Amino acid sequence: MISGDLLYELPSIVERLDLTQLFQKAQPLEVELGCGDASFIAEYAKQHPEKNFIGVERLLGRIRKLDKKGRRLALANLRGVRIENAYFLEWLLPAHSAGAIHVYFPDPWPKLKHRRHRMINEGFPALAHAALVRGGRVFLRTDHEEYFEQMQTVFAASRQFKPAETPTELAEVLTDFERDFLAEGIQTRRAAYEAV
Ligand SMILES: C[S@@+](CC[C@H](N)C(=O)[O-])C[C@H]1O[C@@H](n2cnc3c(N)ncnc32)[C@H](O)[C@@H]1O
Secondary structure, eight states: OOOOTTBOOOSOSSSOOOHHHHOSSOOOEEEEESOTTOHHHHHHHHHOTTSEEEEEESOHHHHHHHHHHHHHTTOSSEEEEESOHHHIIIIISOTTOEEEEEEESOOOOOSGGGGGGOSSSTTHHHHHHHHEEEEEEEEEEESOHHHHHHHHHHHHTOTTEEEEOOOHHHHTSOOHHHHHHHHTTOOOEEEEEEEO
């Protein structure tokens, strides 16, 4: 049981979301997978009242921060869902419903034997494509050079995406982890791909 005005409690984990139950207004949807403390998505939702946003996060303490930040900003266009990212993408998000999927600083699982846990793997582009509207985009950021190469490799291998740019106004909205990396002088990388 989780409580919080902006945290959406799933009525079912075997039926896709009814977006009309989450948002007062039907507007273009964007999703952040692994939103952490919601630094990015709360700020970006504030800047874009003409869109709806869902932050997905598995840790209760972090998704509660989405609720807190979103309520402080009185956001009617932000909701949080506490669940596992890949499950949300594959089984809960309605088909072709999102204009953008943001994945920022996903856990890099640096040990070779743990790499199978990485979210951006060979199967990710197909799942993302099924969730995106035509022309929808995936935005990626990471500090991990080798994971960045994996991200580029899996999208290069997909015929469902072409490379795209990250708009400056989007790149300027930093995540919590990104702020820390930048403060420590750690280089970060970003990429974007558009569904064709
Ligand atoms: C390294 S943090 C980055 C958080 C945020 N995106 C940022 O840049 O500040 C990764 C986040 O993804 C969440 N996470 C990792 N694996 C997940 C999964 N399989 N499903 C949902 N959330 C996940 C973690 O709990 C954590 O909050």
